[in-house]
Amino acid sequence: MKDLKSNEGVGVGRVKLLGCRSDRVKKALAIVGSPRRNKNTEKIVDRIVEGLLEKDIIVKKVNLKDLKITPCTACGYCENEGSCIIDDDMQNLYKDFDESDIIILGSPVYFNTVSTYVKAMIDRCQMFWSSKYVLNKSVIDANKQRQGVFVAVGGAPYTKGQFDACVPVVDLFFKSINTKYSYNILLSNTDKVDITKRQDILIEAQRIGSELVK
Numbered sequence: 335m336k337d338l339k340s341n342e343g344v345g346v347g348r349v350k351l352l353g354c355r356s357d358r359v360k361k362a363l364a365i366v367g368s369p370r371r372n373k374n375t376e377k378i379v380d381r382i383v384e385g386l387l388e389k390d391i392i393v394k395k396v397n398l399k400d401l402k403i404t405p406c407t408a409c410g411y412c413e414n415e416g417s418c419i420i421d422d423d424m425q426n427l428y429k430d431f432d433e434s435d436i437i438i439l440g441s442p443v444y445f446n447t448v449s450t451y452v453k454a455m456i457d458r459c460q461m462f463w464s465s466k467y468v469l470n471k472s473v474i475d476a477n478k479q480r481q482g483v484f485v486a487v488g489g490a491p492y493t494k495g496q497f498d499a500c501v502p503v504v505d506l507f508f509k510s511i512n513t514k515y516s517y518n519i520l521l522s523n524t525d526k527v528d529i530t531k532r533q534d535i536l537i538e539a540q541r542i543g544s545e546l547v548k
């Protein structure tokens with residue numbers, strides 16, 4: 335995994351299609367897990383998306399705050415059916431994960447881990463796990479070569495281990511959706527030095543976006 339760290343700190347209405355031409359083959363899904371619009375998490379995700387769009391791929395962006403994602407109730411339905419019984423916006427995201435070649439996930443660090451919005455989405459991916467390891471019949475195309483990028487921003491100054499409770503969670507999420515965890519962007523100190531003052535990180539984010547598409 336390529337890792338970008340920095341000591342400085344290191345919707346339809348809901349869903350937007352940011353680039354769309356019928357001859358484009360690759361698809362990306364960009365997920366923003368901060369409830370704050372256009373702040374650090376979203377700005378970094380947006381720059382990765384800019385890099386992707388340079389390479390003419392279809393990008394769908396979602397802000398989890400705009401979606402209805404009910405927490406997993408551990409009802410056990412997925413262990414029998416390989417799908418989730420809860421009828422909410424996760425049903426569209428399940429399809430998006432399957433159809434995407436690139437998944438960008440952005441989260442603020444809350445209490446040393448991902449935001450509740452992100453964790454609720456990840457827990458609902460248990461149905462992928464059940465389909466593979468309980469039912470032996472994956473409901474996500476396991477042969478597709480997906481790449482994943484994780485963006486995390488922490489408001490506090492950098493401390494060792496600041497992101498250590500995020501990364502394994504996201505690693506398991508990417509595994510559940512058969513995605514290779516390819517890049518991290520982990521940025522600290524955003525409550526003091528916000529992303530608009532970190533052009534280096536934004537430039538790197540855009541470069542990562544453009545590098546993702548071979």
Ligand SMILES: Cc1cc2nc3c(=O)[nH]c(=O)nc-3n(C[C@H](O)[C@H](O)[C@H](O)COP(=O)(O)O)c2cc1C
Pocket residue numbers: 368369370373374375376441442443444445446447487488489490491496523524525
């Ligand atoms: C509920 C809550 C918990 C937070 N916990 C942490 C934390 O554990 N570590 C940290 O570095 N920053 C923490 N922060 C600060 C956020 O990570 C910081 O404000 C970040 O910039 C938010 O991302 P955004 O700017 O994209 O909204 C917390 C903020 C909130 C609201």
